Amino acid sequence: MPVPSTTSNMESLEKSLCDFSGSTPLDQRFRSLFTIKGLAATSDEHMQRAISIISAAFSDDSALLKHELAYVLGQLEDSRALPTLKGVLEDLQQDAMVRHEAAEAMGAISDPTVLPVLEQYRNDGDVSVRETCELAISKITFDNSSEGQALKASKAQAKVAEEQSGLGGVESAFKPIDPAPAMTPAASKEAAKSQADSMSYDATQVPLFREALLNTNLSLFERYRAMFALRNVAHGGGEGAVQAVLALAQGLKDGSALFRHEICFVFGELCHPASIPSMIQVLNDANEHEMVRHEAAEALGGIVEEGEEEQEAKSGDFKLVMDTLKRWAEDMEAPRVVRESCVVALDELAYNNDPTQFHRVEAPTAVAA
Numbered sequence: 569m570p571v572p573s574t575t576s577n578m579e580s581l582e583k584s585l586c587d588f589s590g591s592t593p594l595d596q597r598f599r600s601l602f603t604i605k606g607l608a609a610t611s612d613e614h615m616q617r618a619i620s621i622i623s624a625a626f627s628d629d630s631a632l633l634k635h636e637l638a639y640v641l642g643q644l645e646d647s648r649a650l651p652t653l654k655g656v657l658e659d660l661q662q663d664a665m666v667r668h669e670a671a672e673a674m675g676a677i678s679d680p681t682v683l684p685v686l687e688q689y690r691n692d693g694d695v696s697v698r699e700t701c702e703l704a705i706s707k708i709t710f711d712n713s714s715e716g717q718a719l720k721a722s723k724a725q726a727k728v729a730e731e732q733s734g735l736g737g738v739e740s741a742f743k744p745i746d747p748a749p750a751m752t753p754a755a756s757k758e759a760a761k762s763q764a765d766s767m768s769y770d771a772t773q774v775p776l777f778r779e780a781l782l783n784t785n786l787s788l789f790e791r792y793r794a795m796f797a798l799r800n801v802a803h804g805g806g807e808g809a810v811q812a813v814l815a816l817a818q819g820l821k822d823g824s825a826l827f828r829h830e831i832c833f834v835f836g837e838l839c840h841p842a843s844i845p846s847m848i849q850v851l852n853d854a855n856e857h858e859m860v861r862h863e864a865a866e867a868l869g870g871i872v873e874e875g876e877e878e879q880e881a882k883s884g885d886f887k888l889v890m891d892t893l894k895r896w897a898e899d900m901e902a903p904r905v906v907r908e909s910c911v912v913a914l915d916e917l918a919y920n921n922d923p924t925q926f927h928r929v930e931a932p933t934a935v936a937a
């Protein structure tokens with residue numbers, strides 16, 4: 569069978585993503601969006617096309633889909649997406665979750681020309697939008713500071729070293745842009761012995777990062793930096809991962825819904841079994857903010873992705889995850905964004921656990937926070 573050209577691919581993907589009739593299932597449209605994101609990286613022409621298709625899809629009425637569109641635009645890291653994102657942030661008729669994501673995406677692109685508009689919406693009526701603008705301003709300011717530039721250079725060095733050693737090169741190429749750069753281990757040590765030391769995370773750093781995570785006297789930006797540092801510790805696996813996940817779970821009691829939703833997002837990135845009880849608790853809590861419950865549902869959608877042996881060992885957890893997601897997917901009393909998130913998460917679980925599928929849906933790291 570002839571392989572379709574990328575151009576015709578883009579056309580069919582556009583049809584799927586921009587089908588506002590409701591006849592294309594939401595989970596299929598999500599997959600089209602991720603495929604468009606992948607194709608955007610292949611050429612400048614595709615990048616432009618991707619930005620225009622994704623921008624057009626904002627005519628949809630699903631807040632869940634639209635917040636994902638904004639997220640993907642940010643992850644493309646292309647300033648040509650800024651007019652769309654700015655328009656979404658300025659549109660008070662848009663759901664706050666979508667406007668929040670637009671502001672975060674502007675931070676991801678990190679172009680200082682957007683600072684005035686972010687400053688303006690730092691006084692928005694919605695607290696999550698306000699906090700996101702504050703974070704995005706801090707991120708852009710940091711990225712353009714000497715510390716930010718040095719961090720960027722050391723990350724680039726680490727990436728080259730990874731690629732040369734044959735380890736993690738592909739993985740790091742698809743790493744999402746965090747809304748705040750992870751606090752470096754060097755910040756928690758007197759002095760790093762070497763460049764490599766300054767970027768290596770381990771279990772001994774958990775208490776320091778946890779303290780910063782939970783310290784409400786620090787700015788949201790610094791606390792986010794601690795959150796992503798704990799995420800990096802957890803990426804190392806082992807007992808350090810369990811400790812880092814449990815430290816992160818403590819942050820779910822924070823007063824900021826934005827902060828709590830980001831912790832759920834990090835759990836979605838990690839897919840660590842130790843996060844399952846807290847994610848189920850969040851999803852089941854009808855009094856929790858819908859943005860946080862949405863993120864918990866998506867985290868649960870990515871939780872089972874290991875080999876068969878581990879899946880069997882965790883089949884009890886898996887069933888509980890499935891049952892909880894099904895319950896809220898079918899509960900018509902639940903907020904729409906929670907229901908839809910559960911539908912998408914169930915699709916992801918089914919797809920990732922289907923042995924006939926060669927390609928997994930892009931990992932939950934690709935999903936918007």
Ligand SMILES: [Fe+2]
Nearest residue numbers: 669829936937
């Ligand atoms: Fe978000």
Ligand SMILES: [Fe+2]
Nearest residue numbers: 863935936937
């Ligand atoms: Fe999200």
